[in-house]
Amino acid sequence: MSVVQLEPARDTWDDRTMTQMLTLARSRSAEDRQRLLLKVTGLCEAAAPPPNVAPLLSDIFLTLAAQAERDIRLALAERIADAEWAPPALVNMLALDEIDIARPVIAASPLLKDADLIRLLIEATLEHQIAVARRPRLSGPVCDAIVDRGEAVTMTALASNRTADIGEAAMRRLVDQSRRIAGLRAPLTRHPRLNEALAQQLYQWVGQALRQSIGERFRIDDAHLNAAVQQAAAVAVGAPEWRGAPAGRLAENRERVEMERRLVDKLQAAGQLRPGLLVRALREQRFELFEQALAALGGFSDAQVYHAVRAPTAEPLYLACIAVGVDKAVFASVLVEVRKLSGGLPGEGGWTATPMNAHSASRAFRQMMENPVIV
Structure with missing residues (x-):
């Protein structure tokens, strides 16, 4: 079922309109639910709902979301993704829906708080967790929760999120994890929170292209950098370090x-x-x-x-x-x-x-x- 183009509503926030919307919400007709979506969304976008109708509006939206077909839920999620007026309970419901519906809400809703996002990390699918890790301007506590869980693909998504507020301790743990998770290395070399000390550590287990990128970004002492590389190589192959060049050929x-x-x-x-x-x-x-x-x-x-x-x-x-x-x-x-x-x-x-x-x-x-x- 496809949802028609939403148009601005001509109704206003009065008792008659609210009664009509509640009646439509209780209807089992798909057409009525679509009409309700048109009416409620248009009203909310035209003017913020008055405080006295907020509880009823929340009930209407929750009823609509619980009964609506997938196409209607998707259209609803896209329209309220960045809305300040949306009922928080509805936003959280859509954030736990299937990933295509949840993704725009997770990415943009200002009503999703840190506790809501951490709940998604715990209760939702891996795709939802990745969407959380990619959310713009992700807070430090949520970043810490992602690193605590230690899921490779979610940490890689976080490392690729340049606006995330990754603290120094969390960044250090990501660099440590990059030794075993190769996918972390490239995004970490480009992350604005990477500092010189962590860059020296990361340098030890990246390939030559990323070493070049690190070297161009940071003015790191070559001798110090090389010592770290050689120490890592010696550990990896179990080989002794040479203490000097041979005096001559045989x-x-x-x-x-x-x-x-x-x-x-x-x-x-x-x-x-x-x-x-x-x-x-x-x-x-x-x-x-x-x-x-x-x-x-x-x-x-x-x-x-x-x-x-x-x-x-x-x-x-x-x-x-x-x-x-x-x-x-x-x-x-x-x-x-x-x-x-x-x-x-x-x-x-x-x-x-x-x-x-x-x-x-x-x-x-x-x-x-x-x-x-x-x-």
């Missing part, structure tokens, strides 16, 4: 390393050093040339490249390659060749092809290599 490799270094120096001096040399070196199984060329192209030290190749995950090597201009689509094949020539290193941990430019990738790589973890 004696049997020194001659070959020097030969490749001289070639790289000549190419660089002639302006002919290109990222394509990395792929060619691997195809020719000249691993020392690959390492020397990668270091020269990126302005990296030998130790940084050495550690990147021997890291517990391929992420540092990915960053180094992107920093020198290797195409993201090519890196997977580069990684296969590197592992063939280095005994399976870097480790089998994952890497993510994130949309980073060369500058951001270089910055992230240098952060990681300040205190590298290798297997």
Whole structure:
């Protein structure tokens, strides 16, 4: 059943009109309920009901909502969603209705108080809870109640609500939860309540794209940030931290390393050093040339490249390659060749092809290599 377009009522708030409305409310006819919706809504929108008819008006609305078809309840919810004059009991009834009817009321009604919203978190469906978490300008106590319940999708909706009054303690708990709930990470990096201290904590378990976003938003000390990342990585893989770079290569490799270094120096001096040399070196199984060329192209030290190749995950090597201009689509094949020539290193941990430019990738790589973890 479809509800006709609501039109302004010509009636006024008098005894005759009230009697007519009450009669219509008691009728079992769908047409009468629709007429009642037209009359009551139009009256209320034209002028706030006088105090002496408020109790009767509430009865009329509650009777209408209890008996009305879905289309009428939906139209009613949409019309009274932001109304100050609506009976609170009716607003609460509609807020507990099926989600399509409840959603506009939950989102906008000024008559829903904190206690009403917390009741929805406890009694209503998960969809209702998400609607509460998305409500504009959500108060601190309701935010705390959402975090207390610990429901992943509801907390993610809250983290995406930039107008929510999330207190520092609740924000800290959301950041803690983001370690296990990946969906929280992106909205938290953009939330206006995220501060620098929490950003440093969040940085430890987000991907490179979000690290770039955090780094651009906050002026966080790179060394401090890197130490946190390396500590988290060491815990994750159970690997010891390296206490310093190796003094040099093994004696049997020194001659070959020097030969490749001289070639790289000549190419660089002639302006002919290109990222394509990395792929060619691997195809020719000249691993020392690959390492020397990668270091020269990126302005990296030998130790940084050495550690990147021997890291517990391929992420540092990915960053180094992107920093020198290797195409993201090519890196997977580069990684296969590197592992063939280095005994399976870097480790089998994952890497993510994130949309980073060369500058951001270089910055992230240098952060990681300040205190590298290798297997």
